[in-house]
Amino acid sequence: MAGLWVYVAIALVLLVLLAAVATYNRFIRRRALAAEAWAGVDVQLKRRFDLIPNLVETVRAYRVYEARVLTDLTELRAKTQTASGPAERGRLEGALSDRLYGLFAVAENYPELKANTVFLDLQQRLTDVENELQLARRYYNGTVRDLNVMVESFPSLIVARLFGFQRAEYFQLEDAAERAAPKVQV
Secondary structure, eight states: OHHHHHHHHHHHHHHHHHHHHHHHHHHHHHHHHHHHHHHHHHHHHHHHHHHHHHHHHHHHTTOSTTHHHHHHHHHHHHHHTTOOSHHHHHHHHHHHHHHHHHHHHHHHTOHHHHTOHHHHHHHHHHHHHHHHHHHHHHHHHHHHHHHHHHHHSTTHHHHHHHHTOOOOOOOOOSSHHHHSOOOOOO
């Protein structure tokens, strides 16, 4: 009879070890998905980053005295590249979106600029990038949510604590106005 209890104990230990290994692998997968999702956000941010100088130069060619809007936009564009994490990046990207609103408002005052095909093309491309960025941000936040649920749920929180898995940061914007894509009026 004592031999039976030994086998039951060994079976339980093996079952717990298998569950721990499976949970560990799920954490690895969730962390990889979150990293992949962040890379997708980063790609869209880079696309927007690359479009901004062309847009600024096109507008600058029409009017020089709105230089403050253009200077702010250029400075914010540079700052986004030094952000330390998703939270700070979200704050800076939100401010960048606000400046883009200002840039499009400046453009509204110049009919010849609004009719310029280069400007119209840049506006459309920027709108497309903003839409793709919104999708990438939602996918990233979904993968972060899944990882964070695992980090905080029982029994996976035991594995998380044993192996140092941490909650990930959401990529979110602080102001509701920043959450919307810049409005492009043609």
